[in-house]
Amino acid sequence: MSKPRAYSVKAYSTASAPSPLAAAAIPRREPTDRDVQIEILFCGVCHSDLHFARNEWHFTQYPAVPGHEIVGRVTKVGPKVTKFKPGDIAGVGCMVDADPSCPHCRKNLEQFSPTMVGTYGGMDKHLGLPTYGGYSEGIVVDEHFVLRVPENLNLAAVAPLLCAGITTYSPMRHWKVGPGKKVGIVGLGGLGHMGVKFARAFGAHVVVFTTSESKKADALRLGAHEVVVSRNAGEMAKHAGTFDFILDCVSADHDINAYLGMLAVDGNITLVGAPEKPLPVAAFSLIMGRKSLSGSLIGGIAETQEMLDFCGKHNITSDIEMIRMNQINEAYERMLKSDVKYRFVIDMASLKNS
Amino acid sequence: MSKPRAYSVKAYSTASAPSPLAAAAIPRREPTDRDVQIEILFCGVCHSDLHFARNEWHFTQYPAVPGHEIVGRVTKVGPKVTKFKPGDIAGVGCMVDADPSCPHCRKNLEQFSPTMVGTYGGMDKHLGLPTYGGYSEGIVVDEHFVLRVPENLNLAAVAPLLCAGITTYSPMRHWKVGPGKKVGIVGLGGLGHMGVKFARAFGAHVVVFTTSESKKADALRLGAHEVVVSRNAGEMAKHAGTFDFILDCVSADHDINAYLGMLAVDGNITLVGAPEKPLPVAAFSLIMGRKSLSGSLIGGIAETQEMLDFCGKHNITSDIEMIRMNQINEAYERMLKSDVKYRFVIDMASLKNS
Numbered sequence: 001m002s003k004p005r006a007y008s009v010k011a012y013s014t015a016s017a018p019s020p021l022a023a024a025a026i027p028r029r030e031p032t033d034r035d036v037q038i039e040i041l042f043c044g045v046c047h048s049d050l051h052f053a054r055n056e057w058h059f060t061q062y063p064a065v066p067g068h069e070i071v072g073r074v075t076k077v078g079p080k081v082t083k084f085k086p087g088d089i090a091g092v093g094c095m096v097d098a099d100p101s102c103p104h105c106r107k108n109l110e111q112f113s114p115t116m117v118g119t120y121g122g123m124d125k126h127l128g129l130p131t132y133g134g135y136s137e138g139i140v141v142d143e144h145f146v147l148r149v150p151e152n153l154n155l156a157a158v159a160p161l162l163c164a165g166i167t168t169y170s171p172m173r174h175w176k177v178g179p180g181k182k183v184g185i186v187g188l189g190g191l192g193h194m195g196v197k198f199a200r201a202f203g204a205h206v207v208v209f210t211t212s213e214s215k216k217a218d219a220l221r222l223g224a225h226e227v228v229v230s231r232n233a234g235e236m237a238k239h240a241g242t243f244d245f246i247l248d249c250v251s252a253d254h255d256i257n258a259y260l261g262m263l264a265v266d267g268n269i270t271l272v273g274a275p276e277k278p279l280p281v282a283a284f285s286l287i288m289g290r291k292s293l294s295g296s297l298i299g300g301i302a303e304t305q306e307m308l309d310f311c312g313k314h315n316i317t318s319d320i321e322m323i324r325m326n327q328i329n330e331a332y333e334r335m336l337k338s339d340v341k342y343r344f345v346i347d348m349a350s351l352k353n354s
Numbered sequence: 355m356s357k358p359r360a361y362s363v364k365a366y367s368t369a370s371a372p373s374p375l376a377a378a379a380i381p382r383r384e385p386t387d388r389d390v391q392i393e394i395l396f397c398g399v400c401h402s403d404l405h406f407a408r409n410e411w412h413f414t415q416y417p418a419v420p421g422h423e424i425v426g427r428v429t430k431v432g433p434k435v436t437k438f439k440p441g442d443i444a445g446v447g448c449m450v451d452a453d454p455s456c457p458h459c460r461k462n463l464e465q466f467s468p469t470m471v472g473t474y475g476g477m478d479k480h481l482g483l484p485t486y487g488g489y490s491e492g493i494v495v496d497e498h499f500v501l502r503v504p505e506n507l508n509l510a511a512v513a514p515l516l517c518a519g520i521t522t523y524s525p526m527r528h529w530k531v532g533p534g535k536k537v538g539i540v541g542l543g544g545l546g547h548m549g550v551k552f553a554r555a556f557g558a559h560v561v562v563f564t565t566s567e568s569k570k571a572d573a574l575r576l577g578a579h580e581v582v583v584s585r586n587a588g589e590m591a592k593h594a595g596t597f598d599f600i601l602d603c604v605s606a607d608h609d610i611n612a613y614l615g616m617l618a619v620d621g622n623i624t625l626v627g628a629p630e631k632p633l634p635v636a637a638f639s640l641i642m643g644r645k646s647l648s649g650s651l652i653g654g655i656a657e658t659q660e661m662l663d664f665c666g667k668h669n670i671t672s673d674i675e676m677i678r679m680n681q682i683n684e685a686y687e688r689m690l691k692s693d694v695k696y697r698f699v700i701d702m703a704s705l706k707n708s
Contacts, residue, residue, distance in 0.1 A: 112644070171644075268646070271637045275637055278611070278635055280633070281610075281632055281633050281635045283627070283633065283649060284649075285649075286648050286649030287628060287649030287651050288651060289649075290648065291648060291649060292646045292647065292648035293635065294646035295639075295646075296641065
């Protein structure tokens with residue numbers, strides 16, 4: 001494999017944990033044989049972007065460019081690319097590379113491959129440089145990691161599907177959410193609001209748990225059949241022991257045993273939020289009723305495509321608030337206060353003048 | 355339903371949490387239409403017996419008679435009993451009654467029915483009196499809760515199958531332990547040693563985790579292919595990320611995240627021991643690899659019969675140390691020090707002179 005040449009694109013980058021994001025130039029590789037070059041139209045803003053920009057996971061190398069909910073237009077393809085041609089609309093999520101021969105990739109679970117390269121914070125094996133995310137004019141990605149985007153959807157509102165969408169879709173498929181199942185969604189934010197939409201589209205009975213009475217109307221609008229205010233012991237007791245599946249989207253500390261108590265026999269709670277401190281799990285909460293607590297991480301590429309196709313068919317997108325690139329630092333502050341319904345998406349056309 | 359008459363049998367009972375167990379008379383009901391009267395030959399000693407005798411679960415009513423690993427000979431049957439006749443060898447485990455029309459019972463999961471009556475510490479609906487366990491001359495049980503015992507097995511060593519056996523058999527069946535799977539057993543005691551035997555009989559590759567180097571030889575003798583001393587970081591690291599299933603039989607505090615790290619993608623740990631304090635579970639331990647942590651509680655009656663039949667076919671019993679009834683208080687002290695290989699069984703013939 002000969003080393004491709006690099007070219008420069010404009011991006012929004014941060015130079016250290018306390019620095020704000022600001023305009024800078026970053027390198028991209030010239031498309032290799034199987035690469036797709038994409039002009040980025042929209043990029044969603046995930047809480048992980050903020051963790052990464054501020055080095056809260058302790059592996060950030062600077063300069064750092066976040067962004068892994070990418071929708072754009074194909075501008076160029078390598079000679080061996082078969083799935084895309086210039087002009088196509090395409091998506092890129094959290095992953096941009098992995099060894100296809102690894103046992104996880106052969107099972108379409110690229111997200112668990114030790115060879116997986118993140119869209120940002122990974123290593124571009126062609127250039128031998130860090131990978132830079134979607135807060136940029138363009139990106140170059142191996143076609144295996146590029147998704148087809150249903151053309152009937154609002155493209156800006158598709159962007160968050162590439163992370164928030166697949167993160168909530170995958171565990172519900174894995175745990176067989178469908179008609180006749182009672183499903184709980186804990187936490188109504190970027191992840192949770194997608195969870196509600198998918199659970200409803202899968203035909204389940206959907207109950208949103210929220211700490212805030214003020215979210216009730218919106219939960220119902222998004223598709224919930226019922227809303228339980230989790231601080232209300234009486235409302236909680238009414239639902240005890242009745243859920244087949246609960247998707248826990250909360251990253252703050254919360255009482256997991258209270259939600260295990262909501263499960264029916266053989267019920268499962270899957271965590272997609274990751275609270276900083278360990279969750280104290282009482283063994284009896286699991287033993288009584290053969291319950292399980294599990295985790296889930298985005299989804300494989302094939303499943304991400306399945307999710308996008310499902311969204312196209314069922315007309316599902318994220319509820320978004322569009323921002324300009326130079327509003328990103330303010331958007332991070334608002335995200336920390338959960339002041340967004342339900343996902344910021346950057347209009348990347350604004351990068352030119354940001 | 356007319357109230358049956360009670361008759362008196364000799365038992366070993368305790369009058370308060372700090373009291374030792376001692377001989378006393380307890381009531382049993384005359385067999386009703388579907389009842390089986392059993393002369394108890396052997397009764398296993400479960401750690402739950404001790405918790406119950408000492409009111410460590412805070413629901414014990416005194417006098418209390420423990421014992422739920424019962425093997426005996428049928429002495430009398432009610433007129434509508436079809437499965438048993440006098441002279442048959444029969445077993446009774448942790449449950450003696452439940453409403454067969456409840457949704458859990460209809461799924462053969464009597465252990466999760468709110469109507470389930472425990473062999474001790476429950477309520478005999480016929481007499482309106484507490485249920486008393488197997489540390490006694492005889493017991494009277496609805497035939498649905500009486501198990502057939504394979505006649506080729508050592509009957510004393512069958513007794514622990516009724517609790518320790520089904521407790522370990524059921525989750526391994528549920529999580530599909532079999533050929534090609536790598537299975538870990540954490541803790542080599544009454545439960546763990548049965549787990550090793552079953553996992554081996556199911557055709558899995560069996561690894562015992564133990565804190566004590568001294569248990570290595572015995573683990574191998576019981577059927578383990580490998581033994582890992584969990585204090586040895588190097589040995590642990592060698593197995594990281596490779597287990598399909600781990601049966602956690604430990605009731606003491608232990609680092610569950612270390613064992614979650616042993617699981618492969620989609621791996622499961624099932625808890626059958628119940629540590630007193632909640633286990634701190636790091637969300638990322640579950641998220642990275644879509645892992646799950648679950649619990650399991652004995653097994654339903656149909657599955658308990660399946661387990662006994664499996665044991666008959668594969669010649670599986672518990673490793674036991676036989677004691678006389680009047681050695682029970684001393685046996686409890688030894689059990690607290692894990693000084694038993696691997697289950698005490700009371701020779702109930704000794705009750706007469708105890």
